[in-house]
Amino acid sequence: MKKAAVLKRLKTAARQAGLEYREVELTNHTGVIVGATRSTIGRHSEMPDQAAKKFWDQFASELGKGWWR
Template sequence: MKRIAVLKKIRSAAKAADVEFQQFELTGHTAVRVGRTTRTIGRHHEIDDLTARKFFDQFAEELGGKGWRR
């Protein structure tokens, strides 16, 4: 999955859930904050599907529970 698509999916889900979304660049990673949860994702063009799924699951509490991405 493209990195841009991962970030876009989280951004749109945060907007739909009316939760604050912030994205900021660190040295080698991008930090993403959704509500109270902050996680980082590497700056690769392609993100492995398993990695993307785990990244999405880390925001499940903020975005409406497990399976919000479907």
């Protein structure tokens, strides 16, 4: 799955939930902030589907369990 598609899906869900969404460029990763939850994602253009689901799962406290399904 493309990194841009992963971030776009997260951004759309955050906006629908009325939460703040920000991306911050760090040294080797991109920092993503949704509401009060922070996480990082590598700068690779592609990522495995399992990795994308685990990344999205980090935001389950903000967006609800299984929000990406």
